[in-house]
Amino acid sequence: MSLIAELREALGDTGCLTGSAIGEAVRSDASGTGRHLPKALLRPASVAEVSAALAICHRHGQPVVPQGGMTGLAGGANPGTGDVVLSLDRFAGVEEIDARGGTMTVRAGTVLETAQRAAADAGLLLPIDLGARGSCRIGGVIATNAGGLRVIRYGTTRDNVLGLEMVLADGTVLSHLNRAVKDNTGYDLRGLFIGSEGTLGVVTRAVLRLRPRPAAMETALCALPDFDAVLALLERARAGGVVSAFEAMWADYFALNERLAGASLFAETPPFVVLMEMEGALEPVLEAAFADGVVTDALLAQSEREVQAFWDVREGHAMDAALPGLLNFDVSVAAGDMEPFARDCASAVRTLRPDAFVSFFGHVGDGNLHIAVHLPDAGETEVHEVDAIVYGHVRALGGSVSAEHGIGTLKRDWLGHSRSDAELAAMRAIKAALDPAGIMNPGKVI
Amino acid sequence: MSLIAELREALGDTGCLTGSAIGEAVRSDASGTGRHLPKALLRPASVAEVSAALAICHRHGQPVVPQGGMTGLAGGANPGTGDVVLSLDRFAGVEEIDARGGTMTVRAGTVLETAQRAAADAGLLLPIDLGARGSCRIGGVIATNAGGLRVIRYGTTRDNVLGLEMVLADGTVLSHLNRAVKDNTGYDLRGLFIGSEGTLGVVTRAVLRLRPRPAAMETALCALPDFDAVLALLERARAGGVVSAFEAMWADYFALNERLAGASLFAETPPFVVLMEMEGALEPVLEAAFADGVVTDALLAQSEREVQAFWDVREGHAMDAALPGLLNFDVSVAAGDMEPFARDCASAVRTLRPDAFVSFFGHVGDGNLHIAVHLPDAGETEVHEVDAIVYGHVRALGGSVSAEHGIGTLKRDWLGHSRSDAELAAMRAIKAALDPAGIMNPGKVI
Numbered sequence: 072m073s074l075i076a077e078l079r080e081a082l083g084d085t086g087c088l089t090g091s092a093i094g095e096a097v098r099s100d101a102s103g104t105g106r107h108l109p110k111a112l113l114r115p116a117s118v119a120e121v122s123a124a125l126a127i128c129h130r131h132g133q134p135v136v137p138q139g140g141m142t143g144l145a146g147g148a149n150p151g152t153g154d155v156v157l158s159l160d161r162f163a164g165v166e167e168i169d170a171r172g173g174t175m176t177v178r179a180g181t182v183l184e185t186a187q188r189a190a191a192d193a194g195l196l197l198p199i200d201l202g203a204r205g206s207c208r209i210g211g212v213i214a215t216n217a218g219g220l221r222v223i224r225y226g227t228t229r230d231n232v233l234g235l236e237m238v239l240a241d242g243t244v245l246s247h248l249n250r251a252v253k254d255n256t257g258y259d260l261r262g263l264f265i266g267s268e269g270t271l272g273v274v275t276r277a278v279l280r281l282r283p284r285p286a287a288m289e290t291a292l293c294a295l296p297d298f299d300a301v302l303a304l305l306e307r308a309r310a311g312g313v314v315s316a317f318e319a320m321w322a323d324y325f326a327l328n329e330r331l332a333g334a335s336l337f338a339e340t341p342p343f344v345v346l347m348e349m350e351g352a353l354e355p356v357l358e359a360a361f362a363d364g365v366v367t368d369a370l371l372a373q374s375e376r377e378v379q380a381f382w383d384v385r386e387g388h389a390m391d392a393a394l395p396g397l398l399n400f401d402v403s404v405a406a407g408d409m410e411p412f413a414r415d416c417a418s419a420v421r422t423l424r425p426d427a428f429v430s431f432f433g434h435v436g437d438g439n440l441h442i443a444v445h446l447p448d449a450g451e452t453e454v455h456e457v458d459a460i461v462y463g464h465v466r467a468l469g470g471s472v473s474a475e476h477g478i479g480t481l482k483r484d485w486l487g488h489s490r491s492d493a494e495l496a497a498m499r500a501i502k503a504a505l506d507p508a509g510i511m512n513p514g515k516v517i
Numbered sequence: 518m519s520l521i522a523e524l525r526e527a528l529g530d531t532g533c534l535t536g537s538a539i540g541e542a543v544r545s546d547a548s549g550t551g552r553h554l555p556k557a558l559l560r561p562a563s564v565a566e567v568s569a570a571l572a573i574c575h576r577h578g579q580p581v582v583p584q585g586g587m588t589g590l591a592g593g594a595n596p597g598t599g600d601v602v603l604s605l606d607r608f609a610g611v612e613e614i615d616a617r618g619g620t621m622t623v624r625a626g627t628v629l630e631t632a633q634r635a636a637a638d639a640g641l642l643l644p645i646d647l648g649a650r651g652s653c654r655i656g657g658v659i660a661t662n663a664g665g666l667r668v669i670r671y672g673t674t675r676d677n678v679l680g681l682e683m684v685l686a687d688g689t690v691l692s693h694l695n696r697a698v699k700d701n702t703g704y705d706l707r708g709l710f711i712g713s714e715g716t717l718g719v720v721t722r723a724v725l726r727l728r729p730r731p732a733a734m735e736t737a738l739c740a741l742p743d744f745d746a747v748l749a750l751l752e753r754a755r756a757g758g759v760v761s762a763f764e765a766m767w768a769d770y771f772a773l774n775e776r777l778a779g780a781s782l783f784a785e786t787p788p789f790v791v792l793m794e795m796e797g798a799l800e801p802v803l804e805a806a807f808a809d810g811v812v813t814d815a816l817l818a819q820s821e822r823e824v825q826a827f828w829d830v831r832e833g834h835a836m837d838a839a840l841p842g843l844l845n846f847d848v849s850v851a852a853g854d855m856e857p858f859a860r861d862c863a864s865a866v867r868t869l870r871p872d873a874f875v876s877f878f879g880h881v882g883d884g885n886l887h888i889a890v891h892l893p894d895a896g897e898t899e900v901h902e903v904d905a906i907v908y909g910h911v912r913a914l915g916g917s918v919s920a921e922h923g924i925g926t927l928k929r930d931w932l933g934h935s936r937s938d939a940e941l942a943a944m945r946a947i948k949a950a951l952d953p954a955g956i957m958n959p960g961k962v963i
Contacts (some may be wrong), residue, residue, distance in 0.1 A: 094777075095817075109785070126670060146955045148574060169851060170754075170851065171748055171752075171853045172851045172852040172853055173852075173883065175668070182621040202565075215701065216701050216705075217588060218699045218701070220629060222698060222699060223698075224881075226672070226676065226698075227698065229708070230672065232678055239943070243939045243942075243943075244577060244939065245937070245939055245940050245943055246937065247936065247937075248915070249849075249915075249917060249941060250851045250884065250915075251849035251850070251851070251883060251884030251885065251916070251917055252668060252669075252672075252673065252882075252883040252884055252885075253664050253668060253673060253849050253883045253885045253917070253920035253921045254849060254917040254920060254935075255661065255662050255664075255712055255883060255917070255920060255921055255922065255923045255924070255963055256917050256918060256919050256924065256932060256936055257924060257932060257941070257944050257963060258713055258717075258941070258944045258947060258948075258962075258963075259662075259675070259708050259709055259711065259712055259714070260674070260711060260940060260944070262705050262708035262709065263704060263705055263709050265705065265709065265948075266705055267703055267704055281753075281754075284578070285753045289742070299764070302617055306729075307615075309728075309729045310729045313759070328595060330961060344693075386932055392918055400956055403695075403697035403699050403700055404697070405615060405618045405696045405697070405945060406615075406617055406618040406619075407615065407617045407618055434699070436698075437657065437697060437698040437699045438618065438696060438697030438698055438699065439697065439698075441700045469694070469695075469696075469704050470697070470953055471695060471699070471700040471701070473700075473701045473702050474699035474700060474701060475699045475701055476701065477701045478701070478702065486702060486703060489700075489702040490693065490702055491691070491692065491693075492705055493685075493689045493690065493691055494691050494693060494703070494706060495703070497689075497691055497706060497951060498703050498704045498706070500950040501704060501709075501947055502704075503950065504946040504947055504950035505682045505943060505947070516702060516703055516704075517704075
């Protein structure tokens with residue numbers, strides 16, 4: 072029997088689509104770099120069907136590309152024409168909430184926001200949160216170890232997944248739906264799978280940690296004279312209470328997005344702006360920082376609308392439309408290295424192209440810096456030169472070429488800037504051990 | 518050249534001890550179950566020497582048992598007579614503290630308490646903490662993913678190690694001394710090594726997370742009428758502020774240790790006692806709990822001496838001497854399952870031996886329960902029967918046979934109660950990929 076005929080038999084007609092039935096959305100994630108329609112789109116509706124589909128593909132040596140909500144930014148879920156795409160959109164939903172134990176068991180195809188709402192309905196908080204919450208799916212969030220807005224308070228996705236069920240390339244189901252924070256029973260397969268971007272298998276279910284809903288939060292937008300002040304404010308905030316967001320914006324980034332949002336927040340654009348959220352106790356921190364010159368001006372949000380207005384500037388959703396072809400970088404360096412890193416990067420890019428727009432913003436508390444670069448009408452060669460500048464500076468500082476977006480295909484050639492040949496060889500050995508036929512998302516990450 | 522001659526050449530005479538020069542301490546960890554003196558004790562003084570020593574052993578097919586401070590409870594560091602022991606006690610010390618970035622780079626041979634003090638001297642907190650702090654070493658803490666007293670507040674060891682340097686069986690050095698909370702550059706080798714109990718390689722250095730020192734803590738010892746009240750108090754505490762310890766003791770455990778400590782804390786032994794610490798805000802939580810009958814009596818510590826007295830009862834250091842041959846279990850089950858688990862376990866053990874002493878205590882917020890069982894003059898068969906009772910109940914509830922102590926040799930035969938054959942096969946495949954000659958701590962964990 073042919074591959075497609077076997078898959079149809081295992082998954083039914085609705086579970087195995089080909090040709091024009093597949094739909095255009097499978098071609099590319101949010102990076103917009105995917106071009107190809109795959110050979111088939113598989114939509115298994117159960118763990119048993121995921122297992123059966125992978126066993127068939129394994130037998131045929133058929134490459135499989137797992138897809139979630141296609142909100143990734145690294146090309147990690149984009150298929151080639153010879154690939155089969157596997158989506159868990161039909162295996163969705165919250166299976167159980169243990170309010171007492173503070174856990175939620177959820178299927179991989181569940182949209183993040185759906186899971187967040189279910190937790191809220193149970194009086195709890197699902198702390199994993201990112202801008203794409205309305206369309207990203209839990210499986211993809213786990214496969215990419217997605218970061219986002221609340222890492223400073225609650226940790227990464229990896230820190231919030233207690234148990235995991237995944238299916239290996241040959242269809243073997245590894246189910247460890249552990250619910251306890253402490254679990255030292257052999258190797259941490261859970262942690263290894265989280266962030267492996269679909270190259271080791273397919274996540275089917277997970278046990279996520281829930282937390283008490285935070286006390287009322289206070290939000291402020293602070294103007295600061297220099298980056299030392301940014302670090303000093305972070306230190307004070309952490310000593311003064313529970314910090315739930317600490318987002319720094321360099322002047323160029325803030326000025327552009329303030330304008331695009333049609334807002335006018337400070338009389339003059341300060342050198343640095345920090346969007347800070349704390350659980351209570353924000354005002355005393357601000358007052359002390361103001362007295363010491365760490366903060367030169369500050370706006371305390373008085374309503375949900377003001378909170379949203381601050382976040383709109385920070386999230387900068389209007390940038391992509393205003394600056395077509397905008398290049399987005401996601402790196403990490405030590406907090407103390409951030410300011411010189413930004414200065415040197417900007418200067419090197421502007422030497423390459425004096426008309427370049429270079430702006431920085433980031434989750435300073437997590438060591439995570441984003442860089443938005445715009446070179447009007449840049450060609451592929453120039454884009455590569457900018458990549459080389461940014462990742463070269465990251466390497467020199469021992470930083471990470473991907474803090475939260477993952478490697479996918481777009482950063483694969485730069486992974487060696489953060490990882491040694493010996494580390495890449497160890498990763499390849501693990502990959503070969505768990506996926507000997509090499510069918511899981513080939514060509515991605517390593 | 519012989520193995521020992523090669524090792525001597527690489528490590529010098531002080532780095533390679535044999536025979537009576539080895540010393541008795543290498544025979545057994547704190548479980549007291551080790552019997553054998555190994556073939557040699559290696560004490561490399563640098564990463565290069567660790568690498569050279571492992572390369573030599575790899576070439577000779579020589580089994581290597583890494584040792585830290587020998588405070589483990591699972592036999593994971595105990596050698597056989599044909600093994601070579603590798604200790605990093607000569608590769609110790611804090612290399613760097615980045616107070617701004619909140620990280621510490623530390624050598625694997627450093628005693629935990631030394632690292633804690635260095636962090637405190639820099640005005641920060643190293644949140645990893647366990648009873649054995651004065652003798653356990655960072656390498657062993659990482660190899661076993663040690664849990665301890667502050668997991669409820671700061672997470673496990675795995676959550677507090679940002680970067681790791683380790684040496685594989687063949688001497689390959691994998692160095693990824695990452696300092697950022699967010700780092701998505703390929704597979705999480707760091708997390709895989711943490712908790713692998715020396716079976717994948719040797720940890721040489723680590724970057725640990727530091728935190729701001731907590732605000733003044735308040736400590737209370739609370740009497741509670743039933744286990745529902747224990748869970749209700751935990752819920753209230755978490756909603757009311759930052760909980761830094763929440764240790765529950767069942768009546769039998771509390772009564773014995775209160776007596777052994779020569780203390781008299783409550784007029785009558787309550788069904789449950791909780792030692793609770795919070796960063797400020799403890800009194801309002803207690804008052805509300807008292808008003809609702811969740812807490813029936815409470816002692817608020819008024820001095821450091823009283824804090825210590827509460828902890829002495831909880832830590833129960835006098836038990837081992839009072840009850841020779843005491844069996845200690847370390848399991849996890851969902852919070853809601855803890856009370857029936859304890860009841861059923863105790864009843865099954867007492868059916869086996871009506872004179873058994875069975876007591877429970879644990880880190881309820883982490884799902885972690887410890888069981889201390891004493892069968893006067895028990896033989897090996899009876900001990901095995903108790904193991905079977907406890908781990909059988911864990912399996913029935915989908916719990917973990919090792920929450921924080923690890924698997925070592927003592928729990929190896931029970932690992933299948935928490936992990937499926939497919940999971941064990943995946944672990945073995947990873948082991949074979951990274952240690953093809955099988956020299957790293959053979960016979961441990963899997």
